[in-house]
Amino acid sequence: MRESGVKERILDTASRLFYDQGYHVTGINQIIEEADIARASLYNHFPSKTDLLLAYLDNTHASWFEELDAFLKPVAGPRDKLLALFDFRIQRQRKFKYKGCHFNRIAAEASDDQEVLTRVKKHKQRFKDLIYELVSQIPERRSILNNDQLADTLFLLLEGGIAVGLMYRSSDAAEQSKQIAETIL
Amino acid sequence: MRESGVKERILDTASRLFYDQGYHVTGINQIIEEADIARASLYNHFPSKTDLLLAYLDNTHASWFEELDAFLKPVAGPRDKLLALFDFRIQRQRKFKYKGCHFNRIAAEASDDQEVLTRVKKHKQRFKDLIYELVSQIPERRSILNNDQLADTLFLLLEGGIAVGLMYRSSDAAEQSKQIAETIL
DNA sequence: GTCTATAAAATGATAGAC
DNA sequence: GTCTATCATTTTATAGAC
Structure with missing residues (x-):
């Protein structure tokens, strides 16, 4: 038994x-x-190995945002919440030994499978939507970048920092990304 | 025969x-x-499939920078050369059907192989070095970002734009990245 | 140097007993 | 529902003829 x-x-x-x-x-x-x-x-x-993969993606997507919600809860204000996104991902990368984003890894291997690609896009889009929402909540921001550009930049800084971290097995790049974010925010 | x-x-x-x-x-x-x-x-x-992979990486690395040199040759000035980096990668992605960076794809699949990882890092580092060099050549730049931060940001904008393009099979994100670069440069 | 034939192991998946 | 035994393919790699 x-x-x-x-x-x-x-x-x-x-x-x-x-x-x-x-x-x-x-x-x-x-x-x-x-x-x-x-x-x-x-x-x-x-039923198949592919179903196992899809279950993995769905499961990871759900727990990822659950953890993020819990992480952001005690943080006050949109600017600090945006910066906390960096900390959240740095913390997660440390936990997972700097192997990069779960979804990007799969996307590189199986992005021709539409069911896989749909889930990767869904995950990234929801993350991006959150960034847009937080950026729009910042009061009286004055910058050379408009809101959309700022949100895109933050998203790319986050994604890039994690991607580079994969190569060096460290969070150095992500920490630098956060510093840049602090400057432009 | x-x-x-x-x-x-x-x-x-x-x-x-x-x-x-x-x-x-x-x-x-x-x-x-x-x-x-x-x-x-x-x-x-x-001798083995791994050797074939390493030859692929070495070969791609060499031709990549040969093509880039040819692409940048007619462009004058560090600022325009930096912006041309975006065009170069967008052009290449179009040619290769938006499957992302050759090296990042392999890194996601085989980053535990040290010989593979070394080549990926070498490729990215040389690209980054070029960006740093061009940024340092910009005359009397005034920005909230220092040179290192600007170079890092440009690098991440480039990498991120290509990575997102993989998901949507388009160069939209890379075009947006270039617009942001034009703004902060 | 190129070829065909083959090896040994691993792959994803199924049948049928309990 | 879980199990063992087994299937047909495919995997990377080698042997030996030409």
């Missing part, structure tokens, strides 16, 4: 391996071995 | 497939089939 939570253990293990190693390089064999479940149990819960 | 250029045909085919489909998803079988060469010929020129 096995303690319940088989489906959860499959998804957790697959999620970890997909992120750490990559999707295509992670085989079903490794997943069932490390999750310590039977081969057919996996296919019982997830 | 076969017209010469076997090695070149192998590398060209592999390069195209690695970029379009991804590295891990591209099998030796597909490469030898589309290059129309024999299995052992591939292993004669490239």
Whole structure:
């Protein structure tokens, strides 16, 4: 007999391996071995490897914004909330060993799959919408950049900082991005 | 008999497939089939699939900067050259169907391989160095950003614009990035 | 140097017992 | 629902003829 939570253990293990190693390089064999479940149990819960990938993306998307909401809750004011976005992602990258954005990693590997691409876009769009919303809440801002440009710049600073961090396995670039953000905000 | 250029045909085919489909998803079988060469010929020129990947990265790195040099040659002045970097990458993305940066794609798939990571870092660093150099050549610039911050921002705007373009299969984000660059330069 | 044939292992997925 | 056994393919790589 096995303690319940088989489906959860499959998804957790697959999620970890997909992120750490990559999707295509992670085989079903490794997943069932490390999750310590039977081969057919996996296919019982997830009809195919692709379904497992989509579940991973959906699950990560949900927990990502849950964590973000909790992180932003104690922060007051749109400007500080925007800067907290940098801290949130830096903190997450530290936790995940600087392997970059979960969604960008998958996008690089499987962006031809429309179901995958849709989920990546949905995730990024929601993040971008949040940035736009916060920027619009800043009172009497005077800058050479208009609101849309500022929001785009902040988004790209965030994305870029994480992407570069992947190469150096550090948050240095993201910290620099935050400094730049502090200057232009 | 076969017209010469076997090695070149192998590398060209592999390069195209690695970029379009991804590295891990591209099998030796597909490469030898589309290059129309024999299995052992591939292993004669490239001892392993990894060697083929490294050759792809080295080759792409070289041609990338050759093309960039040619592109920048007729452009006068550091500011216009910096803006031309955006045009260069937008032009390249159009040519390659908006699949993102060759090196970032591989980094997402195989960044645990040190030989791969070294080449990705080398490529990005050289690009960054060029940006720093051009920024330093701008005469009497007055901005809220210092030179290092400006260079970092331009780099991240460039990288981010290409990365987002991958999701939407367009150069819209890169065009917006260029507009922002024009504003802050 | 290029070729065909083949090896050994891993891939995603299914059948059928319990 | 979970299990073991097995399937057909595909994977990277090698042997040996020409």
